[in-house]
Amino acid sequence: AQKITQTQPGMFVQEKEAVTLDCTYDTSDPSYGLFWYKQPSSGEMIFLIYQGSYDQQNATEGRYSLNFQKARKSANLVISASQLGDSAMYFCAMREVHPRTGDDKIIFGKGTRLHILP
């Protein structure tokens, strides 16, 4: 079963507007980490923001903020004042470390391709 769901395969947003990229996740572990990565056409995977499951406050990094709603298992990325350089693929991801086996991996969603229009 898909553990990370990104329901928006593509989005078009006008430059300078704010944009919200949706992400829901599924886990039974109490301890997990949520990430957003940006992947431009060059292929590199750029870390944007991280939210731990026990963090009380929503994470923020410059123009990026993570709207963490734990009860709803959602971790939406908000980009304020979008710029042309924000056009890229955005992946939501979850890291789980199994408390007994130590299994440790990041699981990615299918991604949202964001297009910023001039």
Next chain:
Amino acid sequence: AAGVIQSPRHLIKEKRETATLKCYPIPRHDTVYWYQQGPGQDPQFLISFYEKMQSDKGSIPDRFSAQQFSDYHSELNMSSLELGDSALYFCASSSGLAGLNTQYFGPGTRLTVL
């Protein structure tokens, strides 16, 4: 700040050949992860190592093997290459098993199998 280093950045191989991808984690990072991202796909977890021991295994084909060395660098060995192995291979590193610290990704190795 030092980042994850991967080499080579691009690799072209023929079917049935072998390939070795290398990953040098961020200094003092003890955990290395390998991911495979096919064209238009999300990255898929292959395998991870913590303190030179395999810590988790994903959808890694039997034709692939990997290890982490005493200096914490890791190598992904791929044999009997198939056309479907053409992908972007990412290595990521992090520090510590207990904490859910960020995984930092390398720039990737783009493998093309002809």
